[in-house]
């Protein structure tokens with residue numbers, strides 16, 4: 001079977017899945033209420049936290065291990081959200097790159113949630129407030145881990161985090177020093193690449209295409225900026241869904257219309273924190289789903305064309321690899 005045919009079958013299966021999901025509100029209720037905690041089918045839960053114009057992504061393994069990738073722009077938003085979810089400790093934190101919309105809330109996370117590991121690059125781009133974050137890492141005795149030119153695997157319970165090889169430092173554009181992270185759980189994969197722009201993504205395409213390819217979900221780099229997504233990237237990643245973290249009415253104009261047009265062209269639906277609030281994704285390693293999306297419960301795609309027509313504002317739910325239900 002050709003890859004294209006296989007993918008087409010997946011899309012058809014996804015549509016069947018979507019219809020069956022919408023036809024079963026009782027199941028939906030069960031699913032929404034028990035995200036990530038099914039006793040029979042352990043799930044990974046990934047939350048794109050609504051922290052405004054920045055990134056903060058919480059990953060929870062089926063075993064309860066936790067990782068936080070970035071901590072948003074404000075000092076308190078990410079910590080407050082974690083506390084509201086009953087989280088008292090984090091195992092590992094990542095600062096994707098040294099811009100404050102990604103580390104602004106990291107200091108209270110380090111102090112209050114006592115992570116064991118702090119993953120960040122050694123990029124020379126720094127600020128007074130980032131140096132303070134590094135000082136807290138030292139004071140709290142947190143183990144600092146830096147990406148290298150080789151991929152590095154971290155086991156978060158049964159979820160594997162692979163830090164992509166890090167390209168040589170770009171001293172002109174800190175976005176290009178973003179850490180790339182592939183989150184893998186069974187056949188489910190999600191790709192997080194901070195605010196990476198074209199050069200860094202091209203470097204990854206050339207050096208580790210196998211770590212970038214075939215991911216169910218793509219977090220758009222750089223909040224949906226036109227320099228955070230391109231055709232080659234989408235063709236290799238082949239996401240079934242894109243997510244973007246950004247604030248409503250942000251001054252950068254994110255997500256840019258070029259990005260939205262590209263996603264539409266490649267028939268990739270987009271969910272945005274400025275429209276949805278926190279986006280919660282769960283997967284049992286075979287299929288995945290979006291939880292607690294009021295719009296998703298309200299609107300069922302009628303067919304593939306309808307899905308394409310609602311790319312920029314309408315959510316969808318698709319199994320990543322098989323048409324079976326997630327229970």
Ligand SMILES: [Zn+2]
Pocket residue numbers: 054055099101102195222223
């Ligand atoms: Zn950013």
